Amino acid sequence: MTLTHEPSGSTAVTSPPVVRRRRPLTPTRVLAGVVRVLVAVLIIGAALFPLAWMAIAGFKSKQEVVRTPFQFFPEVWRLENYRTILDDPAFVRTLAITGLGAVLFTLLSLTVNSFAAYAFARLDFHFKRALWVVVISTMFIPGMTILLTSFIVVTKLHMLDTLAVLILPGAAAAVHVFFIRQFYLNIPRSLEEAAMIDGCGKFEIFVKLFVPLSKPPFVVVGITSFLVFWNAYVWPVMTITSPDLYQVQQYLATFRSERSSELAMLMAGSTLAAAPVIVLFLIFQRQIIANIKMAGLK
Incomplete structure (x- = not known):
């Protein structure tokens, strides 16, 4: 410890810098590594x-x-198996329909869940706490338990064999609302107050302030929604019977049952169906892991 004199005449105490020593390598540490x-x-x-x-x-x-x-x-x-499956118009159409549905489902999921998250995080309305309990409670209901009732609902709405039956029912998800809401709760209210002073309303604050800041949770929710739609099997089998609207997993299951002897071609089709998901995860894996860690810390 040393003493230093400041211009005002007072004496300041400064401590020596802390030097961290590396632990020596021992056979035990090497073996553990x-x-x-x-x-x-x-x-x-x-x-x-x-x-x-x-x-x-x-x-x-x-x-x-x-x-x-x-x-x-x-x-x-x-390469014949990959060439043959890619030359199949039904397989290419299935990839295109599934990709289109996944993109629309992702956009709708981000829109609906972010609006709901903003409402529960920043707006005040009647029965807010009670409604939040109801929303959170749906997270503990297994999806399989409501398949029959969901099927009855979409049947009465005449939504069977349409792309809407694959997109609309699952767009709102309590887990996504909860995830985005946790992020919104940590946005400083001073930013909102500054926007309100500038004359922005609640909707403008959400669009101009919250949405631009929502990239971290949007990446996680968007990729999760895309993967959920792309890998769906049970719901498309229940609601889609037209081959023109077959989803990827539905097509592969049909291929396996009708052409069970061509397993090599089935493996080629499964690889091509899994490729977009793998590429998407590899591109955004760092952001997904970082955002999940950040949400956990918050």
Whole structure:
């Protein structure tokens, strides 16, 4: 500790800088690090093995896919399966319809859930707490338990065999409202007050202030909504019977039942169907993890 004299004549006490010493490497620490790396490699390998096998199986012949003993790589790499499935107009149409529906579902989900989150986070209205309890309670209701009642509702609304039956029922989700609301609660009210002084109303504040600041939760909610729609199977099977509106998972299930001997082509189609989801996750994985961590800290 040293004493220094300031211009005013007072004496200030300054402490020496803290020097952090690295812990020396010991055999125990090295072994623990090696074990952690091996465990991580095993977990990653177990997670990626099915995807790798599916993609590689698309390059095999019909006999090689079901050959025993198991053979991971094909003897001859073939592109016929991928070419054939891409030449199928029904498969291409299915990808296009599913992609369009996923984009519309994502946009609607962001709109509805962000409006609801803003209302519960910033607006005051009657029975607000009671309604919030009702909304949160729906998070604990399994989706399978309301499939029958949901089917009856969309049937009476004459929505079967339309793209709307895939988009509208699941657009509002309590978990997304809760996630976005938690983010909105941490936006300083001083920003709102400044906007109100400038003459902005509640709607303008939401559009001009909250929406531009909502990129972190919007990324998580948007990607989650896209994945939910893209991977849906049970609901499309219940509500869609027209082949022109078949979804990806519905098409693959039909392909498997009607052409069960062509497993290599099925693996090729499954790989192409999974590719957009994998690419989307790889692009936004850092933002997803960072935003989830931020939401957890808040």
